[in-house]
Amino acid sequence: MSNLKVSYLVVGGGIAGVTCVETLAILHPEETLAIITASSLVKNVTNVSFYAKTIVKFDVSETEANSLLKIHPNLNIIYDSLKHINTMQKLVTTDGGNIIEYNVICICTGGIPRLISDSNKCNRILGIRDTDSVKEFEEKLKTGRRMVIVGNGGIASEIVYATKGIQKVWVIRDDYISATFIDPGAAEFFQNTMKNRSPEVEKNKHTILRRHVFTEEDTVVAINKNIKSAALGPDWYRKLESVKNENGEQELEIIYKVEVESVQEVDNNEYCLEVKLTNGRTISCDFVISATGVEPAVNFTFDKEPKRGNDGGLAVNENQETTVKDVFAAGDVAFAAWPYAPHWFQLRLWTQARQMAGMAAKAMHARITNEDVLQDFCFELFTHCTTLFGYRVVLLGKYNGQGLGNDYEILLRTTPNVEYIKFVLQNGRLQGAILIGETNLEEMCENLILDQIDLTPFGDDILNPDIDIDDYFD
């Protein structure tokens, strides 16, 4: 137990918390800084590379929290969990009884899986977030014969792709797969490649994976067992590829446009779970993966509650400050409540956790030094680089026509098993793009979206592979 007084206090050892600490250490090295982390390992970002000004790719790795001392020798690391924030007196208390006074605080407590409604009745409905949850999943995978996967976003797509030797029933409420990230055309592109995974595609799959392989060690120490440690690293699902299940052939059935009505444990059946769907069908299985999104982790109390967003996240302005002065928030726990630039929106991703935390650090520093701060340029354009079904995927701007109504055009170029390129245009100007494969179009698309150049004169040539469109703009 200790009493401590610092200028800057950061809570959470995920990408957001660590980025905030790293940025503050650079901006204000002489000032006192502390981090409260509920787990002995923290996340950090390495191998940052730029495809373009705002399109950044990086690896996410995990490291001992005390390695942060390298960047800030006077950093106070408090291995504990936040319990209460007294915003009037500007002090926090922790579950372990520590009291820390601050001038400015940044809350980066991340999120937890938002599970389907019957999850509280049965422990065979799993969510994936941290190492422990993956271990439990691996155990179930080793002996399971059939699993039901609910949800149509990143985690469900990765699980469907990576698991073998088990029957999979993928239950989605859309009429095409992976709807969070792609459109129906790209879904078809992926499904075709999944059907006939040729040796060539298998080869590509390995060459385009990120360099860092997820290796979160068993040595991770959870300080508070009720609090999940940071979200997993990028290659987490590769562990699933090596799980041996001798039960049988891989089979995938996708059931579109349905939801789960109920899940019941049964003991008179070959399988111990029955999943009833809204279309009247019942599926017997061993366990259910609920990959149905994230809930912000506001797992502590306030004397004065800041405003929340409609998803329960702490509402923040363009400087990442909540509605309570000197209380900032970043990453999955935050709800972006400022008026967005035309080509940006919030999705809970590493990139945004990192960007928000960098912005929060700048604004916290500006508060302490009494300076003005402007929102970072990165919030001008939504960008996401990832790997789906073994392919590089870059998403830019309003890549699925989000918020554009019905008044937009789509331009497509696709080569089976190689690339899928979609441009979303409105009034002849590029609003968003999906780039799958090694397209090398990232920088051009970024410029076209940010500069809103009228592309009408180019017609369909904008996607003609024989014309180097960059030449037009040089």
Ligand SMILES: Cc1cc2nc3c(=O)[nH]c(=O)nc-3n(C[C@H](O)[C@H](O)[C@H](O)COP(=O)(O)OP(=O)(O)OC[C@H]3O[C@@H](n4cnc5c(N)ncnc54)[C@H](O)[C@@H]3O)c2cc1C
């Ligand atoms: C399986 C999986 C795969 C993903 N894949 C991708 C991907 O490919 N690309 C991508 O962009 N994004 C991906 N994401 C999303 C990405 O991981 C998150 O958006 C990002 O990690 C959020 O970072 P964060 O720091 O806000 O939260 P977290 O990583 O959740 O970190 C929160 C930290 O706060 C700590 N904490 C919580 N409560 C307290 C408390 N009361 N006191 C002290 N500490 C506390 C936790 O222990 C944790 O260390 C994935 C997520 C998951 C679960």
Ligand SMILES: NC(=O)C1=CN([C@@H]2O[C@H](COP(=O)(O)OP(=O)(O)OC[C@H]3O[C@@H](n4cnc5c(N)ncnc54)[C@H](OP(=O)(O)O)[C@@H]3O)[C@@H](O)[C@H]2O)C=CC1
């Ligand atoms: N490669 C990547 O970039 C990856 C990113 N992630 C990130 O990790 C986090 C967690 O991933 P994930 O859980 O996949 O979350 P996502 O938000 O990506 O996807 C959730 C999915 O579940 C659906 N859903 C929500 N509630 C229900 C319900 N009750 N019944 C049926 N379907 C439902 C959503 O549909 P609807 O859209 O209709 O609400 C959506 O398709 C996200 O922030 C995600 O972006 C995770 C893995 C990989």
